Amino acid sequence: MGEIGFKTERDGTITVDDAKLDGVLNSKYSAVKSLFITQSGVAGVAQRVNNAIDAIDDIGTGSLTVRKNALTKQLSSLTVEIDRKEDALSAYEESLKRQYAALDGLLSRLKGQSTFLQSQQSQGSR
Missing domain, CATH: 1.20.5 (Single alpha-helices involved in coiled-coils or other helix-helix interfaces)
Known part of the structure; x- marks a missing residue:
């Protein structure tokens, strides 16, 4: 996630480096997209976050x-x-x-x- 501009701070919050994310989206959009969505049964980041929230909030x-x-x-x-x-x-x-x-x-x-x-x-x- 750090490669695309996401960083976890000491207090647990996540910050986004907009410039870095924009650059990666412009140059490697498909790779970033596949990172976030589920493909071929492999859960993407969004699905894993959703699963984690469901586990906490059930x-x-x-x-x-x-x-x-x-x-x-x-x-x-x-x-x-x-x-x-x-x-x-x-x-x-x-x-x-x-x-x-x-x-x-x-x-x-x-x-x-x-x-x-x-x-x-x-x-x-x-």
Whole structure:
């Protein structure tokens, strides 16, 4: 393909050298034509590109479909995991709230006892 002006860049894009392609088309049109079309059962570049795109894009078995299905399955799995962790976090939060309420109640009772003992002590020292 480089002989007729096509070049693959580092990023995977294809660029065309118009001058080189025009020159080859003017001097060797039949050879360029046979490169692109299928002849005698041999697939030309256009057919091979089409076959490659079909393989990638096939609804049932194409690599894009397979990748999409894998990502969808992974997303579903992660969603289930997130839900499970959120439920566990909510349960832990409720547990901490109950513990706080119990400790707060205990602290109030201890303060009450402290006040009672201080009043008893001050009455006894009179």
